[in-house]
Amino acid sequence: MNVDVLVIGAGFAGLRTLHTMRELGLSVAVLEAGDGIGGVWNWNRYPGARCDVESYDYSFGFSDELQQEWRWSERYATQPEILRYIDHVVERFDLRRDVHLNRRMTRAEFDGARWRVTTENGEHWSGQYLVMAVGNLSTTKAPEFPGQSSFTGRILHTAQWPHEGVDLDGQRVGIIGTGSSGMQMTPVVAKQAAHLTIFQRTPNFSIPASNAPIDDATDAEVKAHYAERREAARNSPSGLGFKPSRFSALEVTPEERRATYEAAWERMGFGFILAYYDLILDEAANDTASEFIREKIGAQVDDPEIREKLIPRGFPFGTKRPSVDSDYYPTFNRDNVTLVDVRTDPIERVTPTGIDTASGHHDLDVLVFATGFDAMTGSLLRPEIIGRDGRSLREHWVAGPQTYLGLFTHGFPNLFVIAGPGSPSLLSNVLLSIEQHVDWLAELLTHMREQGADLVEATAEAEAGWVAHVNERADATLYPRAKSYYMGDEIEGKPRVFMPYVGGVRGYRRILEKVVADGYDGLDFSAVRARV
Ligand code: N01
Numbered sequence: 001m002n003v004d005v006l007v008i009g010a011g012f013a014g015l016r017t018l019h020t021m022r023e024l025g026l027s028v029a030v031l032e033a034g035d036g037i038g039g040v041w042n043w044n045r046y047p048g049a050r051c052d053v054e055s056y057d058y059s060f061g062f063s064d065e066l067q068q069e070w071r072w073s074e075r076y077a078t079q080p081e082i083l084r085y086i087d088h089v090v091e092r093f094d095l096r097r098d099v100h101l102n103r104r105m106t107r108a109e110f111d112g113a114r115w116r117v118t119t120e121n122g123e124h125w126s127g128q129y130l131v132m133a134v135g136n137l138s139t140t141k142a143p144e145f146p147g148q149s150s151f152t153g154r155i156l157h158t159a160q161w162p163h164e165g166v167d168l169d170g171q172r173v174g175i176i177g178t179g180s181s182g183m184q185m186t187p188v189v190a191k192q193a194a195h196l197t198i199f200q201r202t203p204n205f206s207i208p209a210s211n212a213p214i215d216d217a218t219d220a221e222v223k224a225h226y227a228e229r230r231e232a233a234r235n236s237p238s239g240l241g242f243k244p245s246r247f248s249a250l251e252v253t254p255e256e257r258r259a260t261y262e263a264a265w266e267r268m269g270f271g272f273i274l275a276y277y278d279l280i281l282d283e284a285a286n287d288t289a290s291e292f293i294r295e296k297i298g299a300q301v302d303d304p305e306i307r308e309k310l311i312p313r314g315f316p317f318g319t320k321r322p323s324v325d326s327d328y329y330p331t332f333n334r335d336n337v338t339l340v341d342v343r344t345d346p347i348e349r350v351t352p353t354g355i356d357t358a359s360g361h362h363d364l365d366v367l368v369f370a371t372g373f374d375a376m377t378g379s380l381l382r383p384e385i386i387g388r389d390g391r392s393l394r395e396h397w398v399a400g401p402q403t404y405l406g407l408f409t410h411g412f413p414n415l416f417v418i419a420g421p422g423s424p425s426l427l428s429n430v431l432l433s434i435e436q437h438v439d440w441l442a443e444l445l446t447h448m449r450e451q452g453a454d455l456v457e458a459t460a461e462a463e464a465g466w467v468a469h470v471n472e473r474a475d476a477t478l479y480p481r482a483k484s485y486y487m488g489d490e491i492e493g494k495p496r497v498f499m500p501y502v503g504g505v506r507g508y509r510r511i512l513e514k515v516v517a518d519g520y521d522g523l524d525f526s527a528v529r530a531r532v
Pocket of ligand 1 (some may be wrong): 050051052053137143158176177178179180181182184199200201202215321342370373374421485490
């Protein structure tokens with residue numbers, strides 16, 4: 001089937017692209033690998049899954065009617081509530097008819113004018129534009145331990161959770177991984193399971209979510225000032241509306257600093273990192289925050305040995321994506337919960353009845369992998385994408401993602417990546433970053449139509465300049481100090497480069513605006529009439 005715009009992925013990014021491109025009068029088809037709409041929110045159905053960005057901000061801002069009519073029930077929405085919201089959006093804007101489920105793109109090739117796409121089920125599609133809306137955390141990572149196939153219980157991955165749910169009542173459950181997914185799941189599963197064993201490799205920093213139901217007065221207040229809230233988010237570094245402090249953590253008294261941290265701990269979630277402007281820039285400044293959080297984590301755990309295992313050390317707070325938790329640490333005070341530190345007590349093998357670590361055997365009925373994703377590039381490099389001159393994206397990105405503005409790749413005309421590597425993406429409220437990209441692309445395509453251009457491609461110079469800028473900005477921060485998925489550390493052999501853009505949502509928007517003001521600087525347009 002031939003359309004103007006082929007979109008890969010029916011999560012928030014794909015749906016927003018569909019809606020906006022349709023409004024431009026373009027024909028659009030969205031190909032989705034899964035059997036449902038919703039992207040990560042369709043896949044990640046593990047118990048306790050919820051968003052750690054506030055509901056009012058983690059929602060579409062393009063329609064005032066939509067944001068006025070939708071009623072969020074909690075400060076941080078659960079996965080089922082977000083999926084209901086997505087469903088509402090799909091119905092309200094009549095999106096379903098252009099979404100094609102169970103169509104995993106396996107190959108895309110540029111033929112000089114259009115993108116020719118093949119799906120796993122053998123279908124052929126073509127589009128003048130190819131929009132990759134595949135998400136940054138969508139290709140799951142599932143390590144294989146020796147003996148794993150002999151396990152007689154059930155093996156699950158948080159990001160491929162069965163739609164019908166899993167009854168964990170009275171089961172002996174093991175969870176490998178203590179990132180956001182593992183941390184969210186732990187307190188919920190501990191209440192259901194007969195016994196829960198957590199296999200932890202790297203203890204991470206976590207701030208309390210301070211989740212709460214939203215009452216009518218709060219809802220009315222937010223909705224009365226929604227436009228200002230969105231504007232504040234757009235003008236903040238992370239798209240969460242938090243303004244960074246103008247002060248250094250090192251220029252205030254210890255008493256002042258403590259009061260600031262106490263307030264941030266109670267309310268700010270991710271915003272904690274902005275309590276002082278230099279927390280992510282200066283190690284001594286960061287140490288003050290890291291130490292405060294370590295103390296707070298320790299205070300929640302009774303047993304000194306377990307406490308010691310849970311306290312993060314060896315990397316600055318915020319450099320490895322922190323979590324926002326609800327009762328994670330007190331869960332380790334329960335009698336039915338065991339913590340295994342696999343750095344000192346490594347997993348040796350999976351047996352038919354559980355896991356053998358160096359110190360002994362752990363009986364399990366269910367083994368959950370909360371081991372995360374091949375982040376940022378996983379879903380872009382899994383399919384074969386062949387650009388101009390027969391060069392593949394895998395070849396072009398062999399040393400790490402090469403993009404201009406995180407949107408374009410030289411040699412791949414009319415291919416756009418939404419909220420991908422080289423853009424604020426995972427360092428931002430990704431929903432806001434998605435909308436920023438889609439709106440900017442809509443402007444670009446309108447410009448192309450007005451100019452009679454069919455193709456747009458980043459120049460090699462613009463791409464090289466942007467990659468250098470992304471790295472320079474990252475190197476001026478503490479981010480590269482941690483082993484993290486921002487740096488590609490989660491997958492062995494992945495190039496070690498910093499992938500998101502640290503310049504912030506507001507700074508990035510200014511760059512996008514300047515590119516337009518400078519006549520789409522860094523982009524080449526050509527008028528080869530598309531062959532359909
Ligand atoms: O994945 P992760 P996640 N042996 O990569 C461990 C978003 N998210 O699914 O740190 C033992 O963070 C690994 O250990 P280590 C959010 O952006 C959002 O939890 O590599 N352990 C780590 O502990 C988040 O950051 C929400 O040493 C192994 C864990 O598995 C992102 O998704 C909710 C291992 C993986 O943590 C990913 O979170 C949930 C091995 N071989 C997720 N391999 C929201 O609320 C890996 N690990 C929006």
